[in-house]
Amino acid sequence: MQLADLVNRTSEWLKSTGPNSDIVISSRIRLARNLDKVPFPHWANKKQSENVLLSVEEAVAKTAELKNTTTFRLMDLDSIDKQFLIERHMMSLELAQKSDHKAVVIDEEETIAIMINEEDHIRMQVMQSGLNLFEAWNIINKIDSALSKELSFAFLADLGYLTACPTNAGTGMRGSVMLHLPALVMTNQINRVLAAIAKLSFNTRGLYGEGTQAHGNFFQVSNQVSLGHSEEEIIENINGLIRQIVEQENQARQALLSENRLLLEDRVNRSFALLKSAHIISSQETIDLLSMVRLGCDLEMIKNIGRKTLNELFILIQPAHLQKIENKKLSSNERDFKRAELIRKKLAI
Template sequence: MAIEQAIDHFLSSTCEWLRGTGPESDIVMSSRTRLARNMTGYLFSGRMDVAAQQQMIEDVAKAVASVPFLKNAYFFNYKSLKDLDRQFLLERHLISREHATEKGEKALVVTQNEVVSIMVLEEDHLRIQVFQSGLNLVEAWRLIDKIDSALESKLLYAFDPSLGYLTACPTNLGTGFRSSCMLHLVGLMMTKQVDKVLQALSKLNFAARGFFGEGTQASGNFFQFSNQLTLGQSEVDIVDGLERVMKQIIEHEKEARNYLLEKRRAKLEDQIWRAVGTLKSARLMSSAEASGLLSLMRLGIDLGMIKNLSKTNLNALFLFTQPAHLQKLSASMLKAVERDQKRAELLRTRLKDVEVA
């Protein structure tokens, strides 16, 4: 299927991690598991020549075609992708920034519901990702393990009995497994407690990143938390460890929200009402401003202050207001000021029936 048809499908459907369902979905946007895999007989991605890259893409395509869960998945060779297409896929978290920008032969596998994406020839030969809505790490692990086992029966992975799965970066040695959760910590941000949480996590060897992963800031008060160590730990240990820590952060966020309701309710309501008013009336809106105001609106939904807007539709606006999504929706390339106009227009249209309780 051509990339244009796939993007049309993505624009008209809700991806898994935006559904707003699953355990603790008022605070946890999504859970993700990721596996790094390399194949024997090939150099690492950064040292492969074009012929080897092309051969690997063919090998992976054959293996993917044999996996039942991936039967109807999209398979994109990057030769067919424009820069805007890559940015669009990056905004949907289906590829990394490195996979979007680095040169060379690359490919991408994505299931139609966007639960699974497989980057071919990223830092490692394969970066397999599974997304689930809410705090659902166990299910994300079960699914990625199933897919990985099916691929391993067709592809010869590089594995050492002492070190485990061999990876381009030593920090991924062992299981090659990372798990992460994206949390909406607006309460901790508003009560200025989030720095304490981040410092504590750093001491426990957990990484904190922004909305779009490594090297990004916490846009819209969203933070991604993930394990940093893989060697010497089983996948179950990693999942259990992250889930325990996430539950502690969730409790801190709930306490912060309760404090805001009990001690600063008038100010909280004022901020949420102002956010709704601005989003429904602005004629120009930047990405950063939209993310901040949508964050307040999401809090308003969770606290029962906003009517006629589902969390799923609100979550989708975090994506649809991003630059590539706006341009795909408009079917044209837009300058910065034109994007700000289109973003404001989109928000006014999508939020016109929203009311505050």
């Protein structure tokens, strides 16, 4: 598999086939693991880091659950390739910072991704469409069990899995759910909801996770601590919270329909019209407009376009994707032109 092959594919988690996929874009389970008796990546020397990379690559090659994966060493990728993988949620900004002795393993459906030598020696993740954390957990648990037969992980009976950041110790698990919450934003309820989430010891981040702001009414909610809880308990807690948020978003949508339907229809249709007619458009404006169109699709105000197409567009209009599609570097102005061209083509009815 080549990176170029991914440009024209829809990631499995974007297909809008999972539970509550009108509001819940995706669910992700991530596990942090470190090799026993080897310093964490930030403290390891070059030889130790290279040995970790070789050991994990060898273990991946022996693992049946990972037979349909490809390993990309970051030294072999240029800046656009790295940004492309970040935009597809296959690797983090942190992994891209330095390329030495680092790699990412990706399966053909982009359900599975394993980062090597990020903050921890191994950061593996499984993503699923909709509210589907338990399915993601079932998949990643099998991968983790298989890798543990090939690698010795750092583990203490009283602390669980040892991680570079103490908040990840224990299960080493982070569950996160990406939500689209335009109605809560439009009805000025979002700050109250975010404050309640924080009080319950959950994190809220933007579209691209840690260190990013919420744009396009997208929010990622995840657990803060994994120590002292089983994986199933963590997932149950996240699911319970997400169901409450989904219910509040649905109530806000119904309130908009009953109290401000004309205003809502106007915003949705104006957004759709702008996307279909613009010849120059920035990524930020596109995300905001697509958010309104997606809401209109969910509420059946727009019936000629599917949620899957809109989900794809949120990724395809990003800078690295436009440059991969064109197979060349583009200036900011060129990207704004190509973005508008792509959107008009995708939304042509």
